[in-house]
Amino acid sequence: MKSILGFGTGDPYAASEMDTAPAAAPDPVRSLVSVRFIDDGRVLTYYNDRFALEPGDRVFVSGKLAGKIGEVEKVVTKFRINLADYQRVIAKAGGTLRGTFESLLDKMVSFDGDALSPDEFRAWILPPKHWDGQEETEEQIIVGDGYEIPLSEIEETEEVSLSVIERALDYCRSGRVAYIGVKNGAGTAFIEGSSWYEVNFRLDGDLLTEMYCECPYPGLCKHLLAVALTIRALRDIGGLDTSRDFAALDSDRFWSMAARSARRITL
Numbered sequence: 496m497k498s499i500l501g502f503g504t505g506d507p508y509a510a511s512e513m514d515t516a517p518a519a520a521p522d523p524v525r526s527l528v529s530v531r532f533i534d535d536g537r538v539l540t541y542y543n544d545r546f547a548l549e550p551g552d553r554v555f556v557s558g559k560l561a562g563k564i565g566e567v568e569k570v571v572t573k574f575r576i577n578l579a580d581y582q583r584v585i586a587k588a589g590g591t592l593r594g595t596f597e598s599l600l601d602k603m604v605s606f607d608g609d610a611l612s613p614d615e616f617r618a619w620i621l622p623p624k625h626w627d628g629q630e631e632t633e634e635q636i637i638v639g640d641g642y643e644i645p646l647s648e649i650e651e652t653e654e655v656s657l658s659v660i661e662r663a664l665d666y667c668r669s670g671r672v673a674y675i676g677v678k679n680g681a682g683t684a685f686i687e688g689s690s691w692y693e694v695n696f697r698l699d700g701d702l703l704t705e706m707y708c709e710c711p712y713p714g715l716c717k718h719l720l721a722v723a724l725t726i727r728a729l730r731d732i733g734g735l736d737t738s739r740d741f742a743a744l745d746s747d748r749f750w751s752m753a754a755r756s757a758r759r760i761t762l
């Protein structure tokens with residue numbers, strides 16, 4: 496039985512085929528673009544000389560709304576402006592899907608290896624850390640010991656409190672664990688909370704080790720637990736073979752990405 500979302504269809508590996516070969520990037524076209532911001536619906540105009548933009552493209556901009564994702568509403572190529580009056584489009588959001596994805600619980604999972612890397616997913620949700628014209632700020636990342644969580648004993652793990660588990664379960668239920676990718680045992684996840692948080696970990700058999708979250712909470716946070724609970728559910732309920740490399744994408748997000756990148760989908 497083929498399934499789209501795969502909620503208890505009895506076939507954990509129903510596959511969807513997608514023809515998603517990306518088209519070659521066209522040359523940039525100088526333009527003024529109206530951008531509607533997804534958060535609050537505000538529409539502002541930006542100068543663009545880096546991309547060939549079309550209505551519907553998702554972009555990041557400089558200025559006050561840097562970091563917010565916006566959707567191009569209108570592109571004007573006949574204009575005369577004073578550049579100093581305008582902020583710019585600094586990046587076009589990514590989100591190209593390729594390969595074969597299978598529905599598993601509320602996720603779409605690929606074992607293709609290079610189906611959707613963490614960097615590609617990041618380009619879909621976050622602006623680039625550095626871009627031309629921006630002052631470089633020096634980053635200094637320091638990590639202490641990472642957390643260690645056995646998948647079969649998440650609830651019994653030291654420092655895990657019931658209230659944080661409950662909040663983590665809420666995150667799982669509402670699809671906030673948007674992406675989990677594991678390659679050669681090294682894992683990256685993106686969780687959508689009040690902002691986006693990246694979780695890094697290693698997956699070794701039943702054990703999650705070297706778990707780090709970039710959120711400011713000084714302890715075993717709900718993001719780390721939400722990742723652990725999601726991987727356990729995919730493994731124990733969905734039958735995911737966690738010894739393989741995989742990329743799991745929340746179904747809602749998958750379909751919104753698929754709608755933008757696929758030219759043909761066969762179900």
Ligand SMILES: [Zn+2]
Nearest residue numbers: 708710716718
């Ligand atoms: Zn966190």
